[in-house]
Amino acid sequence: MDETVRIKATQLGKQVSMSDGRVLDILSAIDMQVNAGEAVAILGPSGSGKSTLLGLLAGLDQPTQGQVSLLGHDLTTMDEDARAALRAGRVGFVFQSFQLLPGMTALENVALPLQIGRHSGGREQAETLLRDVGLGERLDHLPRQLSGGEQQRVAVARAFAGEPEILFADEPTGNLDAASGKRVIELLFNLRDRAGSTLLLVTHDQQLASHCDRVLRLEAGRMQAAS
Numbered sequence: 001m002d003e004t005v006r007i008k009a010t011q012l013g014k015q016v017s018m019s020d021g022r023v024l025d026i027l028s029a030i031d032m033q034v035n036a037g038e039a040v041a042i043l044g045p046s047g048s049g050k051s052t053l054l055g056l057l058a059g060l061d062q063p064t065q066g067q068v069s070l071l072g073h074d075l076t077t078m079d080e081d082a083r084a085a086l087r088a089g090r091v092g093f094v095f096q097s098f099q100l101l102p103g104m105t106a107l108e109n110v111a112l113p114l115q116i117g118r119h120s121g122g123r124e125q126a127e128t129l130l131r132d133v134g135l136g137e138r139l140d141h142l143p144r145q146l147s148g149g150e151q152q153r154v155a156v157a158r159a160f161a162g163e164p165e166i167l168f169a170d171e172p173t174g175n176l177d178a179a180s181g182k183r184v185i186e187l188l189f190n191l192r193d194r195a196g197s198t199l200l201l202v203t204h205d206q207q208l209a210s211h212c213d214r215v216l217r218l219e220a221g222r223m224q225a226a227s
Contacts, residue, residue: 013065149180
């Protein structure tokens with residue numbers, strides 16, 4: 001496989017069985033790839049299957065049909081533990097719901113993946129990242145003491161803490177007001193450029209998608225066109 005390809009899906013499909021016996025197609029025949037260093041947006045309305053697709057591409061879920069390759073590894077042949085081991089230290093995530101640990105301070109939330117990955121100087125690196133995202137005065141605040149925009153900035157700092165090869169972002173501005181969303185977008189792309197990470201994000205926000213190198217459009221579980 002081409003070493004420049006970071007993510008590849010081939011005839012990817014996902015079905016779920018309904019309580020009445022029907023089988024619902026969430027995704028059908030998805031073919032796509034993301035190359036090293038690219039920023040790619042998957043744009044589509046709510047309910048189009050964007051988050052499901054992101055989960056499959058990241059190995060958080062398994063497809064019903066087709067194949068997914070992440071960092072040169074076929075995820076469809078790996079169990080959950082093997083997929084988690086592949087992601088560790090190489091893949092970062094930013095979610096719409098922030099997913100910060102409520103009992104940990106901003107500094108502790110950002111330092112945690114560094115400590116798990118046994119990076120030396122983890123707390124110092126975490127403090128530097130939080131200062132980079134404008135939260136140098138909020139290091140010891142718990143998530144509940146931060147605004148939504150501040151929580152997402154902590155989440156962005158945490159995602160980049162280990163300088164991941166790939167960053168997945170699921171509606172990263174979806175719960176934010178316009179001003180906070182704009183700042184998070186700027187931080188996301190600034191840190192991505194600095195780390196040299198490949199970025200794949202899903203969104204219904206045209207403004208966010210416009211910052212990417214390419215836009216893939218998903219409607220009703222099918223890929224429509226690239227731009």
